[in-house]
Amino acid sequence: MTPDQTSDQARGPAGRQDGAGPRFTRTEDEQQTGAVIGSAGGRTTGGSSRRRRPGGRRRHGPGAETMVEEAEFTSYYGRAVVKPAPWELDIPAYLFSGGLAAGTAMIAAAADLTGRPGLRRGSRLGSLAAVAFSGATLVHDLGKPSRFAYMLRVAKLTSPMSVGTWILTAFAPGAGVAGVAEVLDLVPEDRRGRLLGTAHALSRLVARPANLWAALFGPPLAAYTAVLLSDTATPTWHESYRELPFVFVSSALAASSGWGMIVAPLAEIDPLRRLAIGAALVEIGAERRMEHSLGIAAEPLHEGRAGQLMRASAVLTVAGAAGAAFGGRSRVVSALAGAALMAGSACTRFGIFHAGIESAKDPKYTVLPQRERLEREGPTRHPE
């Protein structure tokens, strides 16, 4: 059973009251002439669809927002026009861990170059774990590992997923080698033996170049995921393409700074405090702008699970930034602030993911903006 089918049935038996045979009378539900914003969707029939009354009916009753203009639109039994991405929670988990891997690799490289060994180690280990996790989520999404290899058949510039796969493929070895070097470093010298000893010596040589390599691919890795979502017909994702990259890279930096604030010695995390505050400010600012430019497609960001996640994300990010700013010399406060920043970043990814899926399920987010655009600009012209 398809998901939209489920929602169809969840809408109740109104359409089935006389399902035993052909119907010639209309149920009250079907006589409804206008689906209104905030309703579960429905269809308008006949002439009313063309006469788009500017005002429309207003919603009354408990909890109704006063005097909100309601738009009418027509749909086919309230069914989705575009299909929601058939993605599970692997994908937002991937968005989060990919961003974390990217940011920590960059922080590790900077820590390495500026002589902050504790931060370097913690960030490299974090990056290794995050990249391994993100690879696992991708493979899990595809179902079996061999399918990942299909991705490497071609390099396609028009496919953000293809480009992203290549970015990840370039990034991962760098982050991996730098991370493994830190792991080997953790093994006490007398327990290394000959083989591990050689590996350790070798890894010390290549760790820095590998880390720098990964740091170079960090920004594209963190930014492409925004394009991955935007280059779809999913209304909330597509319409946010101007701001989403900024939301995602700052969210990645906030999470990575947070990780560093948890694992690194207090003396080394001052740059992270600055980074975290800046990232949090940019994230919140970009998110605000995004909601403005989204228009009606911003609605799913405020409703249901996505709404809860986005609210949690804002609270956690602000709290994390405040902790970073005023946590001062406290180990505990710094670590808590770091954890809040990480959690905030995760909430952002899951929230935007859910909002997009919901926006695809409801035809109004597809039909209304296109109708409005048609009235404003006329039919889209896209030759060539």
Added chain:
Amino acid sequence: MNPTQNAGYPGNHPPRKGFFTDTSICIGCKACEVACKEWNDVPADHFDMTGTSYDNSHSLNANQWRHVAFIEQPKRMGAQDPGMDPPTAPPTDLGMPTVGLPDAQDGVAGELGEKPDFRWLMSSDVCKHCTHAACLDVCPTGSLFRSEFGTVVVQDDICNGCGYCVAACPFGVIDRRKGPDRAKNVGIAQKCTLCYDRMGAGQTPACAQSCPTQSIQYGDLDELRERANTRVAQLHDAGIMDARLYGNEPEDGVGGTGAFFLLLDEPEVYGLPPDPVVTTRDLPHMFHRASAAAAGMLAAVAIAFVGRKS
């Protein structure tokens, strides 16, 4: 633009093929749905009733490559002539359901003036085989390809089931097969191939072949577009001013579709997007924004660490 040429086929490729679906003569018989399933071995996936008019095949999806929409509208048909001569003898009551009020049944078949204030819209929907096909653009494996006939086909042995095409299609056509359990290609993206195998053999696609009213017409796209324009003019002359073409315009948001439609109402009434745009149109802008964000990220880390050392 000719997508076939654009895809790198040499100049001697066959003319672009497509569908013209004239919904004004669709009778909702579903022969196309059945023929498609039969020919392409598309599994049935649900046997429940949706309760929405006569539409129990629900939507275009991985197991439904043709889908007939049924719309019940409280609207007069206009002066449309159903194409049948008035009966000379009074109609025999077969006890079949007809449109109209129960007590006006006798008038239904005969006098034009007594048509009920009600009409059916039926439309057989299918993959649009877009000129700018988002599904094809975003596929990371190259599983979706442009055929020599200018159509868009999935190769199920190469598809990795990533589902990106599903989210990218502005018409909500392609889908990843979820079941039934023992069916082939579960987890793989599936959609209409425009009967690639039949076309290669010079045959008409199964759905068009089976359509008893020629609501689904198959042929060279250029010719179909001419035919469609003639038909719209004919309907307008007959007073059916609602008639309009959908997807025939070679410069629309998806560069025109290989399967286009004559509709009798707004596209969204049929569950079609009113002004679809290929999702990759904005890709250059997206790339610029993402590059700016990436550069900002690099700068932010550099500034944070270069700043005063404490």
